Amino acid sequence: MKKVHLYTPIFLLIFLFNGLLYAQNSGPAFAEQNLVPNHKLAFDLQQNALDSLLMWQEQVVLHTDKTIAQPKDHLFFKAYILTGPQQVRVSPNNVLKVELLDAEGNLVRSQYHKIDDGTSEGSFEIPKKVKPGDYYFRAYTRWMLNYGPEHFTTKKIRIGEIEKTETFDNASKRVNFFPEGGQLVAGLTNRLAMASGNNTPVNGQIIDEQGNVVSSVKDYGIGIGSSIFVPRQGKRYFLRFFDGSKLPLPTVEDIGCSIQVNNLNEEYAQTRIEVSKELLNEDLYLKGQSRGVTYFTKKIDFDEKGVAEVDIPKEDTPSGLLHLTLVDSFDQVWAERPLYIERNELQIKVEPVEGATTEKGLKIKVTDNKGNPVKTELSLSLKAAPNGEMDDLKIFDSNIRNQRFINDLMVLAGQFSEVPLHAGKKELPDEIRYTFQNGLEFYGQAYDLNNSLLPNTKIQILISTEKEVLAKEVTTNSEGLFNLAGLQLDGEANMVFRTKGEDTKTKLVKVIPYEYEVPPMVTSTIEQQASLKKSKSRQFIPKKTAVSFKSDTGEDKIIALDEVTLVAKKELRKTSPSMYNIEPRHVVHQDPKRPKTIPELFLGVPGIQVVGLGGINPRLSLPRSSGVGPILWVLDGLPLVQSTNLVEIMNLVPQLDVERIEILYGPQAAIYGTRAAGGAILIYTRTGAETAEYIARKEALLNYEGFHKSIAFSEYSDTVSKKRKDNDLPKTLYWNPSLETDENGEVLVQFSLPDGYTSAAVELKTITQDGKQGYTKKALLP
Template sequence: MKNKVRGLLSTFIIFFFCITVGLAQSLDFNHNKPYWSRLSFDFQDNFRDSLALWPERVMLQIANEHIDADEPLFFKAYLTTEKQPKRYSKSAVLNVELLDDNGTLLKRQFHKIVDGMVQGQLELPKNMKSGSYAVKAYTRWSQNYGPDFVAKEKIRIGDLTNGKEITNAVFKVSIMPEGGTLLNGHENRVIIKFPLDQNLKMVQRGRILDENKQEVAHVSFYSSGLGTAIFKPMKDSTYQLELEDGTLFPIPMAETEGYLLHVNNLDENNAKIRITASDNAPKSELRLIGTSGGITYFEKKLNFHNDKILDVELSKANFPHGVFTLKLVDNLGSELADRPIWIDGARLHIDIKPVGSGADTNQKTYKIKVTDHTNTPIKSQLAVSVNRHHLETEKSLDENSVEQSSLYTFSEILDESKVSTYRKKTFLKDLDLLSSANEFGTLSKEEDMTSDIKFSFQKGLEIMGHAFDLNNTLLRNTTIQVVASNDKDVWIGEVETDGQGLLKLDDIQIEGEATLISRTKGDDVKSRLVKIVPIPMMKQKKKVLMPYVAENPKQVEEGKPTVVSEPFYIDKSEKIIELGEVEVEGKSVERKKYTPSLYGINLPPNRIKYQDFEKPKSLLQLLAELPGVIVSGVETLNPKASVLGAVGPILWVVDGFPLSQEGTGTQMGTSSQSALVEIMTLVSDRDVERIELLKGPEASIFGSRASGGVFIIYTRKGNELEYIPRKEGQLTFEGYTTALDFNEYKESLSRRKGEKINLLYWNPQLETDENGEATITIPLPSDNSGIKIEASTISLDGKIGMASIIN
């Protein structure tokens, strides 16, 4: 019997093994692809698998790149995942930030992600100075892959055309060689960058001089504060950059040995790469690698065949949308040259054409059609912006773009019609990346961004802080209920503090500014209401604020100003998080014995009479103790109160509610008088907390009905407790930014302002029909300036489409 059971068991095991092997062989992981071949699939390491399989990129379209300081900045953001890009995101929160030239955070907003998209606006801080700034959009998860996966676009605020000229000014300028190396005896491309806040009127032309003050190259500058030049440095020679006013800046010394890495990125389908080696540099066992966020998308072995120059063509179809780093490495993995490159990714075709005769001079209609590479119509959602376009501001830029890019185009130049659209945008984006290589921080071979999770997915808004009751007792290991509410929405959550009284609220889902009220179990109101104190201690490092959690809650000192950020999030890892600074004053709860005055009037102490709770006095006694008040008829059933020197009726107010009082005032020159029977019936002597007397100007807030004076009676709250400042248990919280409708915004503007703004039309949700078509009607500028139409889309399968025309 035992042998029979063993035999059946052995048969079952063999059968199960065969089925498992067959299923495994039927699965196609396509390990021959470079992306998959470099990944180590260890299913026990869920973190590494998650990072490898969920790269998340953000793409950003700015509707109005040039605005005044009092205008909102409209935008549309798309999120995609890789390796096969999809318009999808596991994140629920998009962070949108405004940065100055130094990377300092000026404003941060939170936007809710829906279907992998966000539409909204960035409200500028007050008193913004004219200049160039940057808008940054990212999710918490996308930070795991480094800055290449973050969207960053430049904008202009205010009028830059009237900038002051530089006159013997001392300011910072950066001069960087393309590929990181300046090589003797070869043509080198250098990028010149001025700080955005010093992008002044005079920075338009320059030249490179040798040590004999002879010009060896011309420098072309652009409105974005960037310039570029091509020159051939000679061994042991020094060179300087000279501006129009004669200001000189030294250029780094050239190397005698090394490699140049030049890229022509202007073609929509391919990037052309030229690698130049010095005479004595090794030319074998070299590799060209394309990476982003620690993921390798491209790798090619190089063979110079005894030549000094090697040309490589890179198909952009193999790359998703975003910023990548090209690296030249040797057989040991040492980096010899590196350069960032921006790639649009797989593209849909967006065609924008005018329709109709154009008889109406006030508006114009355009048809937009979206197709794929096979010319098949695509039903999609477009974001379309239309701005004023002044041709004179673009003319020099277009000419310089053709001139400079032709030096490394390998004898190919795009047709002139494309200069002002894709080519110009790519050219400026390329310059910006090269000038910001150090800011972006190209990854070295030791950095593998997919090796560990530093930032988790964010499913909602968050805040972190210490919890106290209104007795200032730290609430350790306590369950707390939190309600966030405003006029439109309510959110309720529950959280438990840790042993240090620290709580972290997450997944807060509310739009707009809300009030946070927190409660817990307790014997009285003070024990039940909870005061959340956001993490108050900060460490500043490299212009970035790092939250610091005090291990000892006693370190939170009372009465001292502290810096806090509200709202903010803290991940479990130790990382730097940029936060906005707000100065608040930390203070203990002010203990008050009585209900505060409802009217904020500072009365003399002798005109406020408090009840003695242990030995209560009658209402008549309290009134009689007020100066200038005479109580008559105490021994009768109809006592009266008079105010000496007052004229007109007396008003009675109980707990903020004025009472209808019968009777009239006395004649001129005599005291005002009021019967007390109804007041004595309404208010019990023991219920009186205090009585205040208002006379003359103080009583004017009640009008003519109180010309004879006002008696304000405050009653007790039914117990012996002191007044409880309930606002101490409230916290103002910034929820998701509410999207502003552009048409409603434009209608709210004055006629003069409406004619001045550059943004004429903005629709972030334009739907195409089954034929891939949609039409828009645009109001034409009254000043007869041109218009620039830009459109973008990302289909559900991650295909990107962008177009721009000038008309």
């Protein structure tokens, strides 16, 4: 048996980073990127598209606090954005999009989060009305769309009650088989990985057509099993469950190759290749590809038995997914196998610490491979479960070799969510279609209130958030399209659109927003792929290319939102009913024959003072009995952002359109929560029943979701999580996405186990700016 060492990759990494790279968050066009190098780094960026796509290829590494959740639960996450062949933690983008998709790839909810220093963190609330089942959580930048959804990291999230019992018959219907080299080959040693749904045990035996036992199946307690056996030519084989039911294995090929990998060694991936005797005289080559780049091609020399061993140095390949392919001289694929290269340059040690109180403690220490302490930032998830309820604990082991073995088996079975499993062998794209993103964007098409298009028209946009008010001006093109770029808006914002006109109706502008089309979901298992092929679009939605909005934007597809979500139509009434049928403290009616200005309408209301009446900046002062805190303005039932003031109301609502104003104090305003701690002022506009001059003003008002304002885990733990029933689900005890070690590389974490919870598990991850990674998970059993 011949053994070779594979040292020199064929791909010359002339573009490798030699140090930490900082990039300015800029530019729609790649050539416009202003790169600021570190003083230790002399980096001459190539301007052609292929070099750019190679050097700036991004990968998102996701760490979540849980994989099992309930509706209205919060999923906490930390995202590391790694760039280039050496996977340094840096990104030229400052926008990360996170999405929750159902099993068919339909979008359930999405959010935008800021990227800072190559990382992003936040919380994601699971919608209240979702059916129990498997969902998928993924994160990506716009630049990553150039490479396709195969490169997106997608984590499976179970939402709803866990199915605790299941018959073997039901389990057998969902078992998928994954031969290590892609197929079972007669006369060769084959390892077969198996994966079932919902963590159902894979217990049983491999039998032939006559019922003879060929091999046993090893179950690893997480819905994954494996077996090693040598199939015979012309035979059929089955997986037989202990209840007697059976499932056929893939067909055995007469001629072929097998690949077996031992990934336990820190320095090498030990690979054993076996071929049928008919292929002994063929020239066969082993290729290693990662993210579309071929890192090595090695001709394989077999011994007289058709066996060869190859050691793949891990230092010559980037961390992440490496796709091994065995090809002949005509590039025909004979065997293939995914391999996860995990280089833990940083070691994370976790030791339980017993305190004098009921609290438990964890002492965490981070060192490099030489044992030197490392000051770094960790993301930490600590979760607990009732006894026997957390199947994940079966793979939480402090033994790094055991972790590598399980991870490798999960990669082989298509169940490893740390990296996108389909990205290894896909070639790089040959053009840049999506640009870097340095802020949020808004695309829209403008109409007047009679639904007539507004081409080549100047549009004024007033954007209000809780902290600021912005004014923008754009000009639509010949199709009435326009876009805003570089928006840095936190939380919900209100947008009001208007243009020049003789009266209010001709001034107001209705806008249909557009957004990027949701990329298709690429998942791992055969079952999921089949379900995606069956899914169809629920409705026809018009599409436009981004170039339609701006000539230099590119060919990225965008998709129109349903206009119904923008306009809340109401039945015409002579007078609008009060919101929630609440009896207001004070009501002021407008006299349409002798209309008053909006500030004048408040004159004479007991306790309310109008300061600066007649000036350019009037303001209201409510009595102390209204409460201490902010005042909430509500226009026709739509709460405006917290920072809205009297002047903005005057600009938004002409006095002639006011029907009445209601003032709510104390308990009356409690329906709006803390936003109305200082009272609520409700403005009702005329319905049109009295006059044909009614103006649907709300059609010019649009709610826009900026960067998501995440809830802190401490606040969630103290309030939100206590209001819901756990129903025996795993519970996150502690989450910290930015846990810092001291100069000694150490940090102490304290926690308490809730009543009824007998076991816990800790998971830690760190990635430094120069790409050094550390990861560990450990069970904390009683």
